[in-house]
Amino acid sequence: MSNIIYIEYTFRLNPVHPVSDILIAELGEAGFESFVEEEEGVLAYIQKECWSPDILNPIQILSNDAFHIEYRFKEIEQQNWNATWESNFEPIQIGNQCVVRAPFHERPNVRFDIVIMPKMSFGTGHHETTHMMLQHILDNDFDNKSVLDMGSGTGVLAILAAMKGAKAIDAIDIDHWCYLNAKENVLRNNASQIKVYEGDADLIEAKKYDIILANINRNILVRDIPIYANAMNKDGMLFLSGFYESDIAIISTNCEKVGLKLQKKLKKSDWVSIKYVFS
Known part of the structure; x- marks a missing residue:
């Protein structure tokens, strides 16, 4: 089977934050599949068959004079990407209990x-947000719990939840590549209680979980957040990350509206991860 060809965009941002979050959200809506955050900006990937020369026309932040954004793009083969991961992926240790490795x-x-x-x-554990989410899982009781891993990426959070004793786990990601990769990693870790789905939060409309x-x-x-709250059992736990400390106010305001109370915060660099409890 021939290799999938991707278009790789390299964005250099000033300032990097919060521009990177806004840019990634807009690129995702335009069809970009995967992102890597770097010290000076973002790498973004889209399959060549889904790409067009005007793909960036709807990206509003690129025309915002308050920010300085430079970019370039090139073709990259899937096999080259995988080789890069293999050469650069070092094991990650969380405390003295958990290692994420290749x-x-x-x-x-x-x-x-x-x-x-x-x-x-x-989701390899290298990024601060994944690292903190893994720490939350290590610190909390998952035994016999029903769990949702939303935006599951590699499936690493779902896999640790399974290792911690969760009885049934749904792992959902809108990215087709993540969906396929999570299925591979679930099999690799013998986590039979994990079911992997491709889609978004609409898939959980009729479901209930102890932990999200x-x-x-x-x-x-x-x-x-309202969809998560509607899918949670009483006394359920919601663990969130992917945002900065300055975003806590807006996240918590929306959580409080639906009965979710902040219980614990972890911080790593400028990133945070928060535990909320549903009552």
């Missing part, structure tokens, strides 16, 4: 050994 890394002596081949999916994990950008979280 199949080619040596097996560690820890309780939770998560094996991930990330490919083009988000959502590591997504702020705008999507604000939009979907």
Whole structure:
């Protein structure tokens, strides 16, 4: 089978934050599949068959004079991307209990050994938000719980939830590549209680969960918080990340409107992750 050809955009941003969040949200709506946040900006990927020379025309932030944004683009083959991941992906350790590694890394002596081949999916544990979400899972009781991993990326959060004893887990991502990659990683970690779906929050309309994990950008979280609350059992827990400390006010205001109370905050660099409880 021939390799999928992607178009890679390199965006250099000034300031980087909060421009990167807004840019990623707008690019996602335009059809871009995957993103990598860098110190000076963002890498964004779209399949060549979905690309056109005017793909950036609807991206409003590019015409905002308050920000300085430069970009360039090139073709990149899927196999080159995967080779890059393999050469750069180092194991990540969370506390003394959990390691996230690739199949080619040596097996560690820890309780939770998560094996991930990330490919083009988000969520290896390297990013601050994923790291904090993994810490939340380690710190809380998942035994016999029903769990939703919304915006599941590689499936790493769902896999740790399974290792922590969750009885039934739905992992959902709107990105087709993430959907395929999460299915691979679920099999790789023998996490049979995880079901992987391609789609958005509409898929949970008739479902109920004890715990919901959502590591997504702020705008999507604000939009979907009422959907999460409607899908939560009494005394359920909601863990959110993908936003900055300055965004806590708007996130918490929307959570409080639907009966979710802030219980704990983690912070790493400028990023935060928050635990809310539903009553």
